[in-house]
Amino acid sequence: MPGIGVVESQRIHFNEPLHLRSGGVLPSYELAVETYGTLNAAKSNAILVCHALSGHHHLAGHYADQPNNIGWWDNIIGPGRPLDTDKFFIVGLNNPGGCHGSTGPSSINPATGKPWGADFPMVAVVDWVNAQARLADFFGIDQWAAVMGGSLGGMQALRWSITYPERVRNALVIASAPKLSAQNIAFNDVARQAILTDPDFHGGHYYEFGTRPVRGLRLARMLGHITYLSNDQMGEKFGRELRNNAFSFDFDVEFEVESYLRYQGDKFAGYFDANTYLLMTKALDYFDPARLDDGDLVRTMARTHTDTNFLVASFTTDWRFSPARSREIVAALLANGRKVSYAEIDLNYGHDSFLMEDAHYHGLVGAFLGNIKL
Amino acid sequence: MPGIGVVESQRIHFNEPLHLRSGGVLPSYELAVETYGTLNAAKSNAILVCHALSGHHHLAGHYADQPNNIGWWDNIIGPGRPLDTDKFFIVGLNNPGGCHGSTGPSSINPATGKPWGADFPMVAVVDWVNAQARLADFFGIDQWAAVMGGSLGGMQALRWSITYPERVRNALVIASAPKLSAQNIAFNDVARQAILTDPDFHGGHYYEFGTRPVRGLRLARMLGHITYLSNDQMGEKFGRELRNNAFSFDFDVEFEVESYLRYQGDKFAGYFDANTYLLMTKALDYFDPARLDDGDLVRTMARTHTDTNFLVASFTTDWRFSPARSREIVAALLANGRKVSYAEIDLNYGHDSFLMEDAHYHGLVGAFLGNIKL
Numbered sequence: 023m024p025g026i027g028v029v030e031s032q033r034i035h036f037n038e039p040l041h042l043r044s045g046g047v048l049p050s051y052e053l054a055v056e057t058y059g060t061l062n063a064a065k066s067n068a069i070l071v072c073h074a075l076s077g078h079h080h081l082a083g084h085y086a087d088q089p090n091n092i093g094w095w096d097n098i099i100g101p102g103r104p105l106d107t108d109k110f111f112i113v114g115l116n117n118p119g120g121c122h123g124s125t126g127p128s129s130i131n132p133a134t135g136k137p138w139g140a141d142f143p144m145v146a147v148v149d150w151v152n153a154q155a156r157l158a159d160f161f162g163i164d165q166w167a168a169v170m171g172g173s174l175g176g177m178q179a180l181r182w183s184i185t186y187p188e189r190v191r192n193a194l195v196i197a198s199a200p201k202l203s204a205q206n207i208a209f210n211d212v213a214r215q216a217i218l219t220d221p222d223f224h225g226g227h228y229y230e231f232g233t234r235p236v237r238g239l240r241l242a243r244m245l246g247h248i249t250y251l252s253n254d255q256m257g258e259k260f261g262r263e264l265r266n267n268a269f270s271f272d273f274d275v276e277f278e279v280e281s282y283l284r285y286q287g288d289k290f291a292g293y294f295d296a297n298t299y300l301l302m303t304k305a306l307d308y309f310d311p312a313r314l315d316d317g318d319l320v321r322t323m324a325r326t327h328t329d330t331n332f333l334v335a336s337f338t339t340d341w342r343f344s345p346a347r348s349r350e351i352v353a354a355l356l357a358n359g360r361k362v363s364y365a366e367i368d369l370n371y372g373h374d375s376f377l378m379e380d381a382h383y384h385g386l387v388g389a390f391l392g393n394i395k396l
Numbered sequence: 397m398p399g400i401g402v403v404e405s406q407r408i409h410f411n412e413p414l415h416l417r418s419g420g421v422l423p424s425y426e427l428a429v430e431t432y433g434t435l436n437a438a439k440s441n442a443i444l445v446c447h448a449l450s451g452h453h454h455l456a457g458h459y460a461d462q463p464n465n466i467g468w469w470d471n472i473i474g475p476g477r478p479l480d481t482d483k484f485f486i487v488g489l490n491n492p493g494g495c496h497g498s499t500g501p502s503s504i505n506p507a508t509g510k511p512w513g514a515d516f517p518m519v520a521v522v523d524w525v526n527a528q529a530r531l532a533d534f535f536g537i538d539q540w541a542a543v544m545g546g547s548l549g550g551m552q553a554l555r556w557s558i559t560y561p562e563r564v565r566n567a568l569v570i571a572s573a574p575k576l577s578a579q580n581i582a583f584n585d586v587a588r589q590a591i592l593t594d595p596d597f598h599g600g601h602y603y604e605f606g607t608r609p610v611r612g613l614r615l616a617r618m619l620g621h622i623t624y625l626s627n628d629q630m631g632e633k634f635g636r637e638l639r640n641n642a643f644s645f646d647f648d649v650e651f652e653v654e655s656y657l658r659y660q661g662d663k664f665a666g667y668f669d670a671n672t673y674l675l676m677t678k679a680l681d682y683f684d685p686a687r688l689d690d691g692d693l694v695r696t697m698a699r700t701h702t703d704t705n706f707l708v709a710s711f712t713t714d715w716r717f718s719p720a721r722s723r724e725i726v727a728a729l730l731a732n733g734r735k736v737s738y739a740e741i742d743l744n745y746g747h748d749s750f751l752m753e754d755a756h757y758h759g760l761v762g763a764f765l766g767n768i769k770l
Contacts, residue, residue, distance in 0.1 A: 203630070205630045214647060215661075253577065253579045269682060271418035279578040283585060284589070310636065
């Protein structure tokens with residue numbers, strides 16, 4: 023099945039200040055946005071896709087002048103695909119604090135005329151949801167047919183169902199968790215410390231020094247990648263294969279897995295903004311909507327709408343956000359009598375499974391979305 | 397039960413060159429050594445305890461002038477303890493390449509008159525075993541009553557049973573593995589990259605620059621600690637507890653787990669040598685004795701002595717070297733009809749469990765060693 027083909031992105035300016043959970047304020051902001059398909063007259067066919075740590079608004083297709091720049095979730099979006107653009111109007115955005123065109127740390131701070139850098143206020147998942155609600159208003163969408171995402175994106179879908187229950191007909195929460203574990207936070211903190219202690223970080227104002235904390239960002243990404251993959255998959259993919267069939271007895275690449283990780287780290291460090299990485303990992307750490315209700319997730323899930331349908335999906339080999347974490351969400355929803363489908367999908371790609379093309383997984387998502395009446 | 401009390405260490409000089417697996421040579425070398433108990437006339441009561449990544453020769457007791465400097469495995473060694481100093485003569489050493497008194501990267505390279513630094517040759521587990529064999533010769537010990545260790549120390553015990561089968565009556569291989577997984581190597585490589593890319597590393601010759609790659613070493617240790625602890629234990633110990641009971645919305649310590657990790661990282665970076673850290677992690681990565689036999693561990697275990705008794709122990713919550721890895725060793729020994737006891741011990745401390753005082757665990761080790769006829 024052919025994909026969506028050539029797409030375009032747009033930037034939408036919002037003049038109204040965005041008050042953030044941290045107490046900070048964005049006096050005005052821009053969002054980089056892409057849409058696919060056509061919004062129907064009733065505006066009842068819109069799906070919001072929320073991105074994870076390193077994602078952005080370019081979900082699917084490619085730009086006319088960049089044929090190889092394929093959207094990060096292209097395999098699930100397009101005519102006849104689970105997020106069927108013949109039926110739905112799909113919206114992707116880069117969240118505030120991002121580094122792909124939306125207002126973020128590398129944007130100019132109107133108060134100083136210089137890049138925000140470390141002065142960019144801390145953003146939380148609920149802030150993104152608020153910004154996304156304004157984006158819905160911009161399109162005239164009162165209620166999303168669905169809000170969905172994987173990992174940190176799934177947390178946004180969950181937050182939508184809590185904060186704007188009447189505006190979400192369906193929520194798809196994939197490879198996610200109701201809050202991070204101590205181990206999750208620990209991995210994030212090591213990644214942050216790698217960036218924060220890089221001499222090229224300059225307290226977050228590296229833009230002004232003509233440098234970038236490439237070393238720290240590279241380490242952060244290498245570490246991240248270990249946690250995105252399953253132990254088994256790493257074993258099958260790389261094993262103990264040697265790059266040159268023999269030990270070199272030095273600190274260059276010896277094992278194939280080292281080659282892979284360093285390549286991933288270098289690639290990422292070449293384009294991603296370190297301040298955005300810091301903000302995204304903190305948003306992950308902070309996410310814990312049950313704090314609204316003294317830590318009682320069941321009470322928090324009571325805030326969702328009785329009419330909202332949930333699809334919660336997890337992957338058997340995901341040790342970053344294991345199935346047990348998804349089951350916490352499911353149990354809290356069921357305790358409130360909410361309509362929940364839950365799938366524990368047997369895929370070997372660890373946390374990254376949510377990005378993979380798999381007939382069973384995509385069949386589930388397609389069937390769930392196929393049930394939506396417009 | 398009181399411990400061993402005041403102990404002393406010694407340095408033993410070896411003039412004979414040590415030819416290393418990497419092709420390098422140590423023209424001469426010193427070993428830092430501690431012993432506890434008394435070697436009997438038949439020299440049949442000696443136990444060698446091999447250290448892991450960051451360990452050393454100071455296993456038990458304390459120095460007269462350092463009452464708080466307790467040996468790292470004090471809880472298992474002493475009169476009436478599992479490694480009973482009333483019965484056994486216990487030997488601990490710092491391996492070559494170490495940074496606790498044995499010849500290592502911070503020692504003077506006789507060829508240059510300057511610290512070895514990055515020119516220190518790569519060392520492998522088998523090199524340590526060879527150095528330990530010479531140490532046995534020094535004491536006149538033809539055959540160890542037992543060789544034991546946890547983690548990387550367990551790999552040395554296993555290597556002893558393969559390389560010097562007639563010199564090992566009992567081998568205790570605890571929380572270990574026959575070789576690292578791709579994920580293990582990946583974690584090690586991120587740690588190494590943190591050190592190697594620290595601007596203060598200076599290609600391993602930082603001693604001459606009056607600096608130390610403290611940032612990289614700190615990150616390496618923080619990351620290591622995550623993998624030493626179990627996910628559950630981290631959750632129970634730290635959960636999502638906040639340092640100041642509220643979000644601070646900055647990059648200082650917010651969660652208790654961050655406080656713990658940064659403290660551990662700072663402490664370690666204050667005393668450990670980065671070049672040694674690099675060498676130890678590479679020795680881990682290289683360890684794969686089945687390479688002797690085209691990867692067939694069963695054939696490799698056939699090299700062990702029919703009279704050697706093995707105790708293989710693993711811990712249920714150890715995800716760094718999981719019980720499955722120990723079972724690989726056990727299966728290969730059993731396939732050769734070797735005498736193996738295997739214990740899968742239910743302790744909540746992850747990989748670090750092997751260092752913990754636990755009645756069941758210590759009872760097992762004590763009973764195994766208690767069976768030794770002198």
